[in-house]
Amino acid sequence: MINIISIDLKNPKPIFEQVKDGFKNLIICGVLSSEEKIPSVREMAQELAINPNTIQKAYRELEAEGYVYQVVGKGTFVAPVVPLENQARIDELILEIEDLARELIYLGVAKPDIISILDKL
Amino acid sequence: MINIISIDLKNPKPIFEQVKDGFKNLIICGVLSSEEKIPSVREMAQELAINPNTIQKAYRELEAEGYVYQVVGKGTFVAPVVPLENQARIDELILEIEDLARELIYLGVAKPDIISILDKL
Amino acid sequence: MINIISIDLKNPKPIFEQVKDGFKNLIICGVLSSEEKIPSVREMAQELAINPNTIQKAYRELEAEGYVYQVVGKGTFVAPVVPLENQARIDELILEIEDLARELIYLGVAKPDIISILDKL
Amino acid sequence: MINIISIDLKNPKPIFEQVKDGFKNLIICGVLSSEEKIPSVREMAQELAINPNTIQKAYRELEAEGYVYQVVGKGTFVAPVVPLENQARIDELILEIEDLARELIYLGVAKPDIISILDKL
DNA sequence: GTGGTCTAGACCACG
DNA sequence: GTGGTCTAGACCACA
Incomplete structure (x- = not known):
């Protein structure tokens, strides 16, 4: 522990x-x-x-x-998780993840490559 | 401007x-x-x-x-972009995006929903 | 100190x-x-x-x-040194050192003399 | 020209x-x-x-x-070159070249490698 | 007029 | 006490 x-x-x-x-x-x-x-x-x-x-x-x-x-x-x-409870946090995370993905694309990473990374999680 | x-x-x-x-x-x-x-x-x-x-x-x-x-x-x-030049930054971004995606999944968001968000960019 | x-x-x-x-x-x-x-x-x-x-x-x-x-x-x-990590800096230094050596040779210094200087470091 | x-x-x-x-x-x-x-x-x-x-x-x-x-x-x-005339400039160049070589060595480049670079000029 | 350097002095987050 | 941020205001090199 x-x-x-x-x-x-x-x-x-x-x-x-x-x-x-x-x-x-x-x-x-x-x-x-x-x-x-x-x-x-x-x-x-x-x-x-x-x-x-x-x-x-x-x-x-x-x-x-x-x-x-x-x-x-x-x-x-x-604490126990209550799915989809914290919508504010979820929205925030989505904004951040979009920003990061856009930056990756700008840096030359192909969109399918990004998606495949997430798919492996 | x-x-x-x-x-x-x-x-x-x-x-x-x-x-x-x-x-x-x-x-x-x-x-x-x-x-x-x-x-x-x-x-x-x-x-x-x-x-x-x-x-x-x-x-x-x-x-x-x-x-x-x-x-x-x-x-x-x-500055003009030089694709895939900054590999260190790309690696960093990928780690961050993975963390965010994992947190989203933990909060109850389904993986396909995350992927569809990125697909729309 | x-x-x-x-x-x-x-x-x-x-x-x-x-x-x-x-x-x-x-x-x-x-x-x-x-x-x-x-x-x-x-x-x-x-x-x-x-x-x-x-x-x-x-x-x-x-x-x-x-x-x-x-x-x-x-x-x-x-910071601890990580040998050969900063290749960009190394390349830059080599270019500079070549320029300086060429100028020394132009000014009349013999190449072996330059090398012997470096050898003593 | x-x-x-x-x-x-x-x-x-x-x-x-x-x-x-x-x-x-x-x-x-x-x-x-x-x-x-x-x-x-x-x-x-x-x-x-x-x-x-x-x-x-x-x-x-x-x-x-x-x-x-x-x-x-x-x-x-x-201007025509007068070999070894400008000793001040020569001394200055030697100091600079020593500094650069020391930094290269610190960054992990072997001394023989540096010398071979100069030898090729 | 542009960015680059420097000073003097203030307040803040971290540990 | 440490580094990090910010302000106000000065002077300089470059083009």
Whole structure:
């Protein structure tokens, strides 16, 4: 369970964001499943040798985005998914994915190649 | 030609990045075509009521990323595209697009729906 | 560690470039080694009696060229070398070195003399 | 005789410097030989579609560096070489060539490879 | 008039 | 305390 998140201090991306995205990926890929407990702030902080405030911030944002929920005195748990609930987030993602795809096309990548990449997921 | 870029000062995204992304989109979508002159640093600065240094930073980054080139004494111009030149950027974009697509799927969007969005571009 | 870079305000070369080249030389000659911390932007600015923005520009370019990496809140560090990674830069350097050598030969310096200079490095 | 110099307006190098370096190369490579007349400022300006002042500046610098000499009313001519005369310039070139070679070595190019490049000149 | 450099000084995010 | 962004305003090289 531990060592599942990796942090790169050289990465310009803020550490709290690396932690957040790390958990998001684990949840999205199914490594962490609904209602599963994730490590406490202290455990993660010690494990990654990082300031607990930084982990705290990552957990807070994960909760705000609906990926986990915190129970005082119990810990933090993966939230169940409610398909198509967060339409605002879906719209945002679609806009982003369109932008990226357009840039790829501009850079010379053929549209079928892009689609085949997504098809393999 | 003017008023083509809009800036939102409340947006947490840095101003120079909003300017940069604005021009990138215009170039990618073909609104600005190769060798076309874009407004001078001072013109944009006045138009957007923003410090010239901020515009200059945006233009420099656009140049570094190959979207425009600057000629001292002449102005800034849209650079011609060299297909598949920037493989590093392409790889990066593909990783991002995969992440976004995975998140969309997790949120309940069906894969064919995602693909049809890209197909319409 | 301090006083390792010297700036000549009369030199037509921009200050930020003098700073950049100074650090590049220190890194290339091994005075600064991989992962070593270099002075903060503010320290260098005070030490050289130069505006922090100018130092920051030098550091940013050093980062863009792969000589250092910056970690917000931590400082700036010498980047590890990845041999033969930057082929574009290598090609550029070879062209320049060829031009210089040709000029030396034109000025009457014998080719073996030039080679012996390089051999001593 | 004409069309021997090519100018790239996109090149960040100033145009007058491109003209200067262009002639320098032609002289060094022997395409232009001692006492040969080079085109007048006006001819070059028209040929390259460039401001005559810019050509003027290039010619002035070429003269200052000893590559050509100007005769009022006659034109501009390639100067004869006096081997090993300009020791200051030679020393400068050697310093530059050492710097470039050190950077190449740092980037992972083997010293024999650099020497073989020079040997082929 | 164009972009390039530099200064002085402010505020912010991150850890 | 670190780097990142932004402003206001100055001077310079190039064409």
